[in-house]
Amino acid sequence: MNMQTRTPPSSPADNGYGFSDRIQHQLEHAAHLCAGQGGRMTPQRRDVLGLILTATTPVGAYDLLEQLKTSGRKPAPPTVYRALDFLLEHGLIHRIERLSAFVPCTHLQQDHPHDHSHGPAENCLHSAQFLICRSCGGVTEIADAPRVLDVLKSICGKKNFTMQSASVEVEGVCEDCAPATRGQKGPAPAPN
Amino acid sequence: MNMQTRTPPSSPADNGYGFSDRIQHQLEHAAHLCAGQGGRMTPQRRDVLGLILTATTPVGAYDLLEQLKTSGRKPAPPTVYRALDFLLEHGLIHRIERLSAFVPCTHLQQDHPHDHSHGPAENCLHSAQFLICRSCGGVTEIADAPRVLDVLKSICGKKNFTMQSASVEVEGVCEDCAPATRGQKGPAPAPN
DNA sequence: CAATGATATGTAATAATATTACATCAGTTC
């Protein structure tokens, strides 16, 4: 029996991928949040969340899979999907249905230092609202959402429908990509 | 050259599948609507729409494929997806993103006799709102939607985001499936 | 009516996304 099997050879993975300080900070925040909900932020989950936080556009499961392979491990789809399920359940990420891809929940993005005051699931209510730009692929989570949610709640109330989660996805063209009404301005840098 | 290749041997398909009178009526309505938009309601598209209208819950593309095979033809995935694309573009059906499945647009369901007054695309604006029951799988298109849409429009306006389409999907438990607050009442007949 | 061009469909292969089932491993508790 090998005495050294305790920590797998994936030492770089624990905080690997060169996550920026800002993202490492967010990862710690996330770890605290899910600890408060009785969840364990394992290295796998941490890495997946870090990659999603790092990306500027929604990331697909198989994209994540590819990126994870650059580390010491050789993960298979279930690895990624399990991590994603965990992060979704704990309100740390959202799934954009129209894209089959994932984005961080905004309350991880904002730079509040360490608030242990509330669980993320409560804030997010498993519901989110997004603006999706067809040109640049960027996704913006709508902060103004309470109004939308209130209308939905009222409709559900009338119909005796118990809302468990809700998603609002608006697709179109964002300000930066708009075909320049004043001045000349191409459809944004590049869709990438 | 065979002189009889004009109408393929799929004669039963033209109004096959034993669509009810009500559905045949809706299909005619739909044909008029898309004719008004310069679209052709071919037998394929008609059959796909009919099957979607017939179903009581959202139907997946491969479900449709299976059902179409019972007719004279042996369609492949592109056949179904092309028909679905057409029906989506002409506002006759909606895609439920969370289910990767399709439902008819409500304005086909309602029993207005024959109104040629407006194109469906205008009514639907490529946007729709749904309540999705996890228990019975039923989906209800929200009629009350203008309020939701107005809020979204106002948000998009503020952000200079050009809305092209929007979907709202609320997942939960419908009235019939609710675990009986007054009286005893199981979780509805059966999810089917 | 044949030639044309546009639209629609057939067909085979494959891509992209997601899940199942079962084995193994790690951490906790008694």
Place this chain on the structure above:
DNA sequence: GAACTGATGTAATATTATTACATATCATTG
């Protein structure tokens, strides 16, 4: 350390969707 729980590894497969190219249909119009 045995037994339990939760997390991960692994292989196979299921489900959903698209690409590329060939063929057919339809509505003209020359």
